[in-house]
Amino acid sequence: MKLSVGPLxxxxxxxxxxxxxxxxxxxxxxxxxxxxxxxxxRRALKQADWAAIASELxxxxxxxxxxxxxxxxxxxxxxxxxxxxxxxxxIEANDMAAVQLAGGRPFVAGPHLNVYNGQTLRLxxxxxxRRWVAPLELDAAALAELLAERPDGMECEVFAYxxxxxxxxxxxxxxxVRRHNKDDCSFVCGExxxxxxxxxxEHEPLFALNGVQAQSAQVRNLIDRxxxxxxAGVQMLRLSPHSDAAVPFAQVIEAxxxxxxxxxxxECPASALPGGYCSGPLxxxxx
Amino acid sequence: xxxxxxxxxxxxxxxxxxxxxxxxxxxxAVYLGFRDGLNARNFPGLNFSAADAxxxxxxxxxxxxxxxxxxxxxxxxxxxxAATAAVDAAAEIGADALILADAxxxxxxxxxxxxxxxxxxxxxSASNWRALQFYRERFGIxxxxxxxxxxxxxxxxxxxxxxxxxxxxxxxxxxxxxxxRCALSAHVxxxxxxxxxxCSPAHAVRWVERPSGRQARxxxxxxxxxxxxxxxxxxTLCKGRFEALGSVMHALEEPVSLNVLDILPQxxxxxxxxxxxxxxxxxxxxxxxVTRALRAALDACRRDPASYRPPAVHAAALERLTEGRTHTxxxxxxxxx
Numbered sequence: 001m002k003l004s005v006g007p008l009x010x011x012x013x014x015x016x017x018x019x020x021x022x023x024x025x026x027x028x029x030x031x032x033x034x035x036x037x038x039x040x041x042r043r044a045l046k047q048a049d050w051a052a053i054a055s056e057l058x059x060x061x062x063x064x065x066x067x068x069x070x071x072x073x074x075x076x077x078x079x080x081x082x083x084x085x086x087x088x089x090x091i092e093a094n095d096m097a098a099v100q101l102a103g104g105r106p107f108v109a110g111p112h113l114n115v116y117n118g119q120t121l122r123l124x125x126x127x128x129x130r131r132w133v134a135p136l137e138l139d140a141a142a143l144a145e146l147l148a149e150r151p152d153g154m155e156c157e158v159f160a161y162x163x164x165x166x167x168x169x170x171x172x173x174x175x176x177v178r179r180h181n182k183d184d185c186s187f188v189c190g191e192x193x194x195x196x197x198x199x200x201x202e203h204e205p206l207f208a209l210n211g212v213q214a215q216s217a218q219v220r221n222l223i224d225r226x227x228x229x230x231x232a233g234v235q236m237l238r239l240s241p242h243s244d245a246a247v248p249f250a251q252v253i254e255a256x257x258x259x260x261x262x263x264x265x266x267e268c269p270a271s272a273l274p275g276g277y278c279s280g281p282l283x284x285x286x287x
Numbered sequence: 288x289x290x291x292x293x294x295x296x297x298x299x300x301x302x303x304x305x306x307x308x309x310x311x312x313x314x315x316a317v318y319l320g321f322r323d324g325l326n327a328r329n330f331p332g333l334n335f336s337a338a339d340a341x342x343x344x345x346x347x348x349x350x351x352x353x354x355x356x357x358x359x360x361x362x363x364x365x366x367x368x369a370a371t372a373a374v375d376a377a378a379e380i381g382a383d384a385l386i387l388a389d390a391x392x393x394x395x396x397x398x399x400x401x402x403x404x405x406x407x408x409x410x411x412s413a414s415n416w417r418a419l420q421f422y423r424e425r426f427g428i429x430x431x432x433x434x435x436x437x438x439x440x441x442x443x444x445x446x447x448x449x450x451x452x453x454x455x456x457x458x459x460x461x462x463x464x465x466x467x468r469c470a471l472s473a474h475v476x477x478x479x480x481x482x483x484x485x486c487s488p489a490h491a492v493r494w495v496e497r498p499s500g501r502q503a504r505x506x507x508x509x510x511x512x513x514x515x516x517x518x519x520x521x522x523t524l525c526k527g528r529f530e531a532l533g534s535v536m537h538a539l540e541e542p543v544s545l546n547v548l549d550i551l552p553q554x555x556x557x558x559x560x561x562x563x564x565x566x567x568x569x570x571x572x573x574x575x576x577v578t579r580a581l582r583a584a585l586d587a588c589r590r591d592p593a594s595y596r597p598p599a600v601h602a603a604a605l606e607r608l609t610e611g612r613t614h615t616x617x618x619x620x621x622x623x624x
Binding site: 070071072077078081101103114117118119120124135136142146164168169173176177199200202203204207 | 361364365367389390391392394411413414415417418424435436467468471474477479481482508510511512525528529531535538540
């Protein structure tokens with residue numbers, strides 16, 4: 001079982017992003033996904049910055065993959081996608097536009113492509129997909145069905161740690177709750193380093209708002225199920241970045257690294273985010 | 288009688304009476320789903336048996352209208368055989384088009400039934416021409432239904448570059464999330480549009496009367512609370528009132544309906560091929576009213592787009608049918624990016 005660090009879903013300040021990836025170079029993970037998946041207006045890092053981070057991580061022996069934007073509407077977004085694809089890097093395709101552009105070269109089918117059956121998986125495999133990230137909403141039984149149908153050589157990656165990306169919109173929720181217009185958003189999403197928690201009127205943490213993305217408030221943590229996924233034939237577990245204020249991320253990586261080596265479990269640090277952990281696709285302990 | 292010279296009016300049918308209502312009131316096309324849990328309105332008591340669908344298709348064809356069959360969930364391996372059987376059945380009973388989202392199922396339909404039009408469902412989440420190029424080149428789709436996230440200018444661009452017929456939503460409930468990319472319902476109820484064809488399913492809804500008002504709960508989660516006398520809406524997850532930054536608000540979306548009556552000339556100028564009415568879960572009477580109103584508006588717009596004004600009587604009729612009695616242009620009115 002290998003470990004990956006998924007794309008940074010939040011809008012952090014530039015020095016924080018560099019510091020995060022500098023630390024990752026030394027961390028016990030196999031693959032790192034870079035790039036902006038949520039909002040094309042976030043430009044604290046230029047493509048050259050990402051390229052520099054990529055070379056550092058590659059030099060440290062990590063597999064580096066560029067994740068593409070999930071919701072693509074504007075011509076400028078398609079142009080940016082074309083630039084990434086032509087830069088001869090491996091991409092994680094999060095929209096069929098990326099599959100269309102990268103088709104024929106090896107790529108990762110990201111969690112935002114809808115892959116729910118063997119036929120679709122084989123189709124993407126024939127176009128170059130070498131790994132696919134299971135949709136977040138699949139439960140273990142549905143995943144097992146799909147694993148039984150995957151083509152030879154297709155790796156499966158599962159989102160194993162982090163607030164779950166559940167939905168995308170044309171609307172910026174971070175701006176909306178602060179009564180900002182999206183077109184004049186002032187990048188307020190940057191104020192929420194781990195997303196903005198939304199509560200029910202009974203103060204139960206429900207969602208987290210991250211720009212145009214809605215996430216779960218709860219952090220999915222599958223560390224207790226690592227061997228189950230290993231047995232099922234999953235090759236890679238994805239850890240989604242959080243700020244150290246939410247959870248000491250290096251300790252999360254360390255705990256998962258122990259777990260995948262089959263060593264005695266190291267305690268996974270508690271999450272300071274409202275909502276705590278859940279271990280499945282569903283909200284837990286619901287009454 | 289249907290008229291194909293302008294924008295096509297595509298109306299919903301959750302039952303045979305609704306199909307009749309749509310056709311009788313001027314729909315150019317009607318879309319429906321089978322009673323097999325494989326379409327995005329998988330509600331109890333709704334949808335068509337194969338026999339009813341066949342009868343509906345005959346009824347529509349005799350009156351010059353077309354029928355599209357929606358098979359737009361993403362089938363799991365255990366439901367693959369049922370999904371392909373449904374594609375075969377739709378082709379066999381003479382459906383004019385299949386509305387599909389799943390790439391594997393599109394490939395199947397293209398191979399087995401090349402003569403039946405394939406439309407990419409809104410559930411296919413294609414929001415740009417490059418993604419549509421993928422579906423056109425691989426599966427020969429003829430038309431795509433766009434997610435409700437694009438401005439009119441963006442819709443126009445997609446039409447120019449994709450070389451496809453483009454269908455957009457014109458009236459009905461508004462999804463604020465990109466269709467096909469929303470797992471909010473999955474997270475809270477375990478059932479989702481992508482897998483089961485449902486969002487915030489009715490069986491998970493519980494109404495609780497409290498002295499302070501009426502609570503709407505979804506699988507136990509408090510989605511909203513309505514004060515005595517306040518109109519209580521269905522607890523669709525994205526339309527609930529939640530607490531963010533210390534205030535209670537519609538944090539994701541207000542309960543409003545989409546209504547493009549005011550911008551029909553712009554949509555026509557953009558080259559839109561069809562306007563879709565949401566609401567297969569609605570009654571035949573609702574379908575009749577909405578169809579009649581949009582038919583009149585489309586005809587007026589086609590006759591004289593320059594001086595088009597939404598016909599007052601029909602605009603008022605639609606207003607009465609909107610969720611929360613308010614409507615929006617959604618993303619259509621966003622400034623060009």
